């Protein structure tokens with residue numbers, strides 16, 4: 001199948017005017033100007049017309065099962081208050097609520113151009129049924145929490161790893177997510193990291209997200225410290241930053257996605273670079289919590305792979321009274337408003353190639369080039385080639401078409 005478009009944005013190569021993408025089964029075979037395809041190759045063509053054709057977006061961090069929490073928790077005085085509010089809201093939900101929420105989130109991501117997402121799963125019972133309900137590529141990270149009174153870290157990790165490995169077609173689509181340094185023990189971090197490395201799985205954790213977390217680890221005080229001190233052994237606090245805590249527990253490596261990283265201490269950026277950790281920034285979640293400016297420049301200067309994620313809708317503000325949707329275009333726009341010095345092409349890389357690298361899908365997703373998976377989206381566009389990257393960031397509404405694994409997830413009007 002040959003897909004022709006007025007503009008093809010491969011991301012890893014310069015944009016092509018009147019370009020086309022040749023697809024065989026679920027792979028891309030060639031990306032070239034239309035004029036360079038032979039008559040034979042042009043036989044099975046779908047002309048998408050006035051669109052930008054680009055790789056499907058890669059969302060490095062989502063919580064599909066919290067989609068229904070959109071607009072349910074208003075911003076709280078402290079991050080600790082928010083954590084308590086979401087714990088309480090979760091307690092009132094049934095597994096059916098979480099399953100409905102997960103599916104609604106997957107639909108939202110699809111129509112908003114995402115084709116791959118790295119998702120944290122709090123309800124293990126939803127898998128694998130929810131996977132089968134969507135064409136979206138979902139890499140599921142099982143959330144792990146170990147506080148006093150809970151299951152022992154050793155047992156918990158062993159059971160979770162066993163359940164992940166037993167899922168059908170689990171290869172390349174499961175991983176572990178120790179929730180955060182403050183909701184886990186050092187032992188859990190060590191065991192999870194060890195198991196993930198052994199199986200070549202990715203690891204996700206929320207780290208250095210809030211001032212409360214920073215104060216807990218660095219200074220042994222603050223609201224999070226006070227709230228957790230009877231639920232957790234706090235002898236690992238007062239020894240350095242949350243990032244240092246992960247390093248001390250042998251957690252860091254090139255398979256790690258460090259989500260948030262809003263608060264850096266001393267050599268934290270250098271530590272993340274040394275272990276080739278990817279950092280996931282969630283612009284709208286950042287805005288919701290009114291954190292200090294995300295240290296993009298410092299992380300970028302250290303050479304760290306930075307990508308974007310939607311996080312969950314439990315921490316995205318309503319706009320003009322409307323409930324938010326999970327949408328990487330909105331995340332790109334929020335980011336570009338704050339970092340006007342970052343080029344549009346660099347912002348698009350954060351939701352394509354950078355996200356693919358973070359999720360271990362480098363050369364598979366996030367770019368249109370020979371041999372990558374046929375995951376593409378089309379956006380209506382009739383402007384000039386030179387403004388195409390900017391137009392992608394400004395795109396509003398559902399995508400015109402979405403292909404995942406060589407099949408239309410959203411069929412183009414002309415197909």
Ligand SMILES: [Zn+2]
Pocket residue numbers: 061062063120206259311312
């Ligand atoms: Zn998150």
